[in-house]
Each structure stands twice: as structure tokens, then as C-alpha cells.
Amino acid sequence: MAADRVAVDRLAADTPVARGEPVPVTRRPHATEQPAPSLEQVAQLVARRRRTLRIPGVAWASAALLLAIVLAAIFAPALAPQSPYEQSLLDRLTPPAWQPGGTWARPLGADDLGRDVLSRLLYGSRISLLVGFSAALIGMVLGTSLGLLAGYLGGVVGDTIMLLADAQLALPFLVLAIGAIAVVGPSLGLLIVLAGISGWTSYARVTRGMVLSLSEQEFVVAARAVGASTTRLLVRHIAPNLVATVVVLATLQLASVILLESTLSFLGLGVQPPDPSWGSMLGAGREYLNTAWWISVFPGLALMVTILAVSLGGDWLRDALDPTLAHERL
Amino acid sequence: MSLSAFVLRRVVRGIFTLWLVVTVVFFALRLSGDPATLLLSDSATADDVARLREQLGLNQPLPVQYATFFSRVLLGADFGQSLQRRAPAGAVVAERIPATLTLALAAFALTILVGIPAGIAAAVRRNTPLDRLAMTGALLGQVTPNFFLGIVLVLVVGLWLRWLPTSGDATWAHLILPALTLSAYGIASMARLTRSALLDVVRKDYMRTAHAKGLSERAAISRHALRNAAIPVVTVMGIQLGHLLGGAVATEIVFAWPGVGRLAVQSIFLRDYPVVQAVVLTIAGVYVAINLLVDVAYGWLDPKIRYT
Numbered sequence: 001m002a003a004d005r006v007a008v009d010r011l012a013a014d015t016p017v018a019r020g021e022p023v024p025v026t027r028r029p030h031a032t033e034q035p036a037p038s039l040e041q042v043a044q045l046v047a048r049r050r051r052t053l054r055i056p057g058v059a060w061a062s063a064a065l066l067l068a069i070v071l072a073a074i075f076a077p078a079l080a081p082q083s084p085y086e087q088s089l090l091d092r093l094t095p096p097a098w099q100p101g102g103t104w105a106r107p108l109g110a111d112d113l114g115r116d117v118l119s120r121l122l123y124g125s126r127i128s129l130l131v132g133f134s135a136a137l138i139g140m141v142l143g144t145s146l147g148l149l150a151g152y153l154g155g156v157v158g159d160t161i162m163l164l165a166d167a168q169l170a171l172p173f174l175v176l177a178i179g180a181i182a183v184v185g186p187s188l189g190l191l192i193v194l195a196g197i198s199g200w201t202s203y204a205r206v207t208r209g210m211v212l213s214l215s216e217q218e219f220v221v222a223a224r225a226v227g228a229s230t231t232r233l234l235v236r237h238i239a240p241n242l243v244a245t246v247v248v249l250a251t252l253q254l255a256s257v258i259l260l261e262s263t264l265s266f267l268g269l270g271v272q273p274p275d276p277s278w279g280s281m282l283g284a285g286r287e288y289l290n291t292a293w294w295i296s297v298f299p300g301l302a303l304m305v306t307i308l309a310v311s312l313g314g315d316w317l318r319d320a321l322d323p324t325l326a327h328e329r330l
Numbered sequence: 331m332s333l334s335a336f337v338l339r340r341v342v343r344g345i346f347t348l349w350l351v352v353t354v355v356f357f358a359l360r361l362s363g364d365p366a367t368l369l370l371s372d373s374a375t376a377d378d379v380a381r382l383r384e385q386l387g388l389n390q391p392l393p394v395q396y397a398t399f400f401s402r403v404l405l406g407a408d409f410g411q412s413l414q415r416r417a418p419a420g421a422v423v424a425e426r427i428p429a430t431l432t433l434a435l436a437a438f439a440l441t442i443l444v445g446i447p448a449g450i451a452a453a454v455r456r457n458t459p460l461d462r463l464a465m466t467g468a469l470l471g472q473v474t475p476n477f478f479l480g481i482v483l484v485l486v487v488g489l490w491l492r493w494l495p496t497s498g499d500a501t502w503a504h505l506i507l508p509a510l511t512l513s514a515y516g517i518a519s520m521a522r523l524t525r526s527a528l529l530d531v532v533r534k535d536y537m538r539t540a541h542a543k544g545l546s547e548r549a550a551i552s553r554h555a556l557r558n559a560a561i562p563v564v565t566v567m568g569i570q571l572g573h574l575l576g577g578a579v580a581t582e583i584v585f586a587w588p589g590v591g592r593l594a595v596q597s598i599f600l601r602d603y604p605v606v607q608a609v610v611l612t613i614a615g616v617y618v619a620i621n622l623l624v625d626v627a628y629g630w631l632d633p634k635i636r637y638t
Binding site: 163164166167170171172174175176178179180181182183255259262263266267268269279282283286289290293296297300303304307308311 | 343344346347350351355358359469470472473474475477478481482484485489572573575579580583584594595597598599603606607609610613614617618621
């Protein structure tokens with residue numbers, strides 16, 4: 001005990017704090033690079049951990065923004081001043097309310113067919129979120145289950161799954177999606193399926209890696225020793241340990257899935273007219289850029305703010321729940 | 331693993347990827363119905379369909395068709411005839427490749443010439459207003475869809491300020507805005523990556539040694555830190571080049587840049603399936619080749635990677 005005490009004191013005397021120097025703040029210290037931590041260092045680590053768990057302003061802001069977007073999507077029929085489909089040729093290309101010629105009846109102006117831009121924007125959030133959430137869910141279920149299989153079964157099945165993932169990662173997905181749409185023809189269903197498939201590889205790779213390391217752990221070995229079946233092992237013992245990681249990945253994926261949907265819709269290969277989607281509104285407004293910038297600029301801003309909120313939220317969630325995922329940022 | 335075994339493994343993986351793409355493309359077209367009716371317009375007669383089936387070899391058994399398709403695509407780069415242009419689909423794609431290549435290389439140059447210095451400046455002056463400005467800019471660059479950035483540039487620089495042309499590829503000035511649009515994401519990620527790689531390195535022991543032996547900050551950074559920070563940056567540079575070649579579709583559309591991405595989208599609307607197929611397979615081939623080169627270069631630079 002006495003010897004321990006001395007050792008700790010000697011280590012503690014050697015820390016920057018003891019020497020009265022400013023402490024260099026490392027965000028993610030690598031455990032392997034450091035000698036056994038002194039009491040001060042442990043205290044610092046605990047304090048730092050508490051600090052990261054305290055929710056920072058950026059995370060609140062992005063959560064608030066996301067909530068606003070989700071509420072806008074849910075209550076679009078109540079919030080929208082007009083129907084998103086109703087055309088009014090007299091109101092074609094009406095500018096936003098604060099511009100000369102604008103009216104508060106059309107706060108963000110009207111498009112080339114006289115449809116209210118604000119109403120289409122509100123309804124458009126439904127498409128972005130519908131495609132975003134369902135595709136993220138498809139990718140999550142597909143990728144996590146394939147990753148579980150690959151990790152637990154290994155062998156030929158595992159190798160095949162990982163080869164498929166590598167092959168998909170070795171190609172620009174947008175180009176594959178264009179090829180698929182050329183054959184099947186554009187539709188909302190295909191869009192959701194494609195966006196879902198686009199993300200499964202990240203889940204599969206991360207899940208497989210975690211399963212491989214978890215299967216070595218004592219609680220899994222113990223469960224297997226008392227005769228638990230493979231299914232029971234996977235469902236009751238391994239899967240619960242993956243939840244935090246998978247949730248973080250899903251949030252990070254959400255941004256790229258929304259981007260894929262809007263890019264395809266912008267190209268005219270996703271959501272088809274007259275349905276409003278931010279990407280297709282941007283694409284349609286391109287021809288009127290010289291006379292009516294508001295048709296494409298507002299949906300673009302909505303898209304940017306949504307992606308910003310989702311990625312900042314995802315980054316924070318990752319740092320708070322699972323810093324090991326840092327390299328999976330897409 | 332020796333270098334040659336490592337290269338061989340990567341080559342096999344690249345070939346597997348290409349095989350998978352060719353196979354998926356082949357079956358996608360067969361599963362979605364009769365390719366002959368898909369390829370012909372709605373007004374085609376039964377005779378036309380029969381003639382095309384004969385011409386495409388569609389009346390042969392599926393395995394034979396698959397083998398023919400495979401050998402044509404991989405050995406002869408023969409993707410069939412364009413339905414709109416009365417020319418081989420491969421030739422139609424080939425004449426668009428220089429434009430895409432010019433755009434991608436210009437964007438790649440911007441990514442490196444702007445992104446890396448910005449990241450170094452941010453790291454050297456960390457936690458100053460300059461650093462915060464650069465990192466906020468990088469964050470915005472990463473979350474802005476490139477087609478939206480393109481539209482804003484067309485609107486502000488092209489239509490309001492009238493500084494630069496925004497459509498086509500007639501002069502070198504036409505290249506500026508599309509290259510800027512396409513490189514924005516790359517510049518942003520490169521700046522963030524360079525900054526964090528450099529900050530990781532400056533805390534290492536050899537940097538303390540460099541300072542201790544009396545090197546100035548500038549000399550320590552340029553001689554010791556930059557070289558070591560370069561390893562992750564070089565890898566991502568390769569990945570970025572692939573992204574630029576494959577991801578130029580939306581940018582080409584915004585600026586009416588006559589590249590392969592725009593060709594693919596136009597061909598979908600013209601129902602010119604052989605051309606779409608040729609674009610998909612060409613881009614897949616280029617992408618796989620670039621990945622292979624990057625992997626091999628990286629395995630040669632950093633032997634540790636061969637074992638992972």
C-alpha cells in the first residue's frame with residue numbers, strides 16, 4: 001500500500017498540472033500512448049467525460065432545428081397557406097413578399113405554374129424525411145443483419161457478404177443508381193430502395209467488426225458454455241451491445257441518404273412532378289433562375305439547413321456515445 | 331505479405347468488383363422485361379422487335395447471351411449501338427471523356443491547392459479567428475449539396491455580377507465555376523483532414539525533439555510535421571480523385587458541361603439504354619483502376635497497410 005502511494009505520488013509529480021503548466025487538451029487521448037494514469041489524470045479524464053456528456057449548444061441547436069423540420073413535415077397541411085399542387089396562372093413567378101411586387105399571400109413567392117413556394121417547401125420536407133428515414137431504416141436492418149451474419153458465421157458466407165460490401169464501396173453509388181433507374185424507370189419506391197441499399201455497407205462493416213470482438217468476450221463465451229443457441233447468443237447477448245453504435249451510424253447515414261434523394265430528384269430521376277421534393281423544385285427552378293431565383297434558392301437553403309442539422313447532431317451523438325466511429329464519417 | 335502478393339490480391343478484388351457490375355447490369359436489363367421492347371420506341375412493329383432480338387442475340391439461351399455480353403464488354407469494350415446516334419455506344423461515351431477528365435483534374439488541383447494550405451494554416455494558427463473561419467467554411471462546404479452551390483454560383487457570379495460564363499465549355503473561363511462547384515466538398519474535407527492530421531502529429535515526441543534542438547516553428551512544421559501528416563492526406567487524395575470522376579453528374583448538369591455524367595442523364599431521358607450502360611461500366615472501370623493504383627501506391631509507401 002505504502003509502495004503504491006509512493007508510485008502514484010511520483011507519477012503525479014510528473015504531470016503538467018503538478019509542474020504548474022497549462023494542460024494540453026486532447027479531445028480523444030489514445031490509451032495506448034500514455035503511461036499508467038495518475039490520480040490527477042484520472043480525475044481530469046472523468047471531468048472531461050462529464051464535459052462531453054453535458055450537451056453543448058451546437059447539439060441543442062441542431063436538435064431544435066431537426067424538431068422544427070419534423071414538425072413542419074407533420075403539420076404541413078395546417079401550416080401551408082395553399083395547396084402545394086394548386087396552380088394559378090395569374091400568380092406565375094410572384095416574387096417573395098418583401099420584394100417589389102410580392103404579396104404576403106405568397107410569403108416565399110410562386111413558381112412558374114403559380115404554385116405557392118412556401119407550401120411546396122413544407123410538403124417537400126415530408127418527401128425528404130420519408131425517404132431519409134425509411135432508407136436509413138432499410139440500410140440499418142439490411143446492414144446490421146448481414147454484418148451480424150458475417151461476423152458470427154464467418155467462413156464463406158461472411159467472406160461473400162464482405163466482398164459484396166467492398167465491391168459496392170469501390171463504386172460511385174450515384175452512377176449505379178442512375179443505371180438502375182434507367183432500367184426500371186424513376187419512382188418513389190425505387191428511390192427509397194436505392195437510398196436504403198446505398199448505406200448498408202457501413203453498418204455491415206462496423207457490426208461485423210464488433211461481433212468479432214464481442215464473441216471473444218467472457219459473457220458471450222459463458223453464455224455459449226451453458227448451451228445458448230446461436231440465435232439466442234446473437235439476439236440476447238450480442239445485438240444489445242450494438243445499439244448505440246448503430247444509432248450513431250444511422251444518424252450519420254441520414255444526411256447522406258437525404259443528399260442522394262435530393263440529387264436524384266434534382267436530376268429528374270427521383271420524385272416526379274407534380275409531387276414536391278426539395279431536389280426536384282431546385283431542378284425545375286433552374287430554368288427560371290434569371291427571372292425567379294426564389295424557386296430554386298429556398299428549397300436549396302432548406303436542404304442545406306437540414307443536412308447541417310443532421311450532420312452536426314450525428315457528430316455530437318458519435319462523440320458522446322461512440323468515439324471509435326470517427327473514421328466512419330462519410 | 332510481400333508487395334507482389336498484396337498487389338495480386340488487390341487486382342483480384344478489382345476484377346471481382348468489375349465482374350459483379352457487369353453481371354448486375356446484364357441481369358438488371360433481362361429481369362426488367364424484354365430488352366428488345368425496352369430498347370425500341372412504342373411505335374415499333376412486331377417485325378422490328380423480332381429483327382432486334384435476332385440482332386442482339388436475344389433468341390439464344392441465357393448463359394450463351396451472358397458469355398457473349400461478357401466477352402464483348404471486357405475484351406472488346408463493345409457496349410452495343412447507341413439508339414439515338416447510329417454510332418457505337420462506346421464511341422459516344424469516349425468523345426465525352428476528355429471534358430469530364432478536364433473538369434475532374436481541375437477540381438482535383440483546386441482540392442489540393444486550396445484544401446491542404448487551408449488545413450495547414452488552420453492547424454498552425456489553431457484556436458484563432460482564422461482557424462474558426464476556415465473550419466466553419468469547411469463545415470458549410472461539406473453540408474452544401476454541390477448542385478445547390480452550383481446554382482448559387484450561376485445566380486450570383488454569372489447572372490448578377492456577370493463575371494464568368496456559366497454554360498458549356500467554349501473557353502477556359504467556362505471551367506472556373508464548375509471546377510469550383512465540384513471541388514467544394516473535397517476542399518472542405520481536405521482542409522479538415524489536413525488540420526486534424528497535423529494536430530495529431532505536432533504532439534508526437536519527435537516534434538518535441540525538433541523544438542528542443544532549436545528548430546524554429548516553421549522549420550519544425552515543414553521538415554518534420556508535414557511529412558508525417560502526409561500519409562492519411564495522400565490516401566484521401568486518391569479517394570477524392572475517384573469521387574470527382576464519378577460524382578460530377580450534378581455539376582455537369584448545372585453548367586451544361588458536355589461530360590459523361592450529363593450524357594448518362596440525357597440518355598436516360600432519350601431511352602438510349604446502351605449508352606447509359608456504357609457510361610456505368612466505363613465509370614466503374616475507371617473507378618476500380620484508380621482505387622487499385624491508390625491501394626498499391628499506399629501499400630508501397632506504408633508497408634503496415636499490407637497486413638490489414
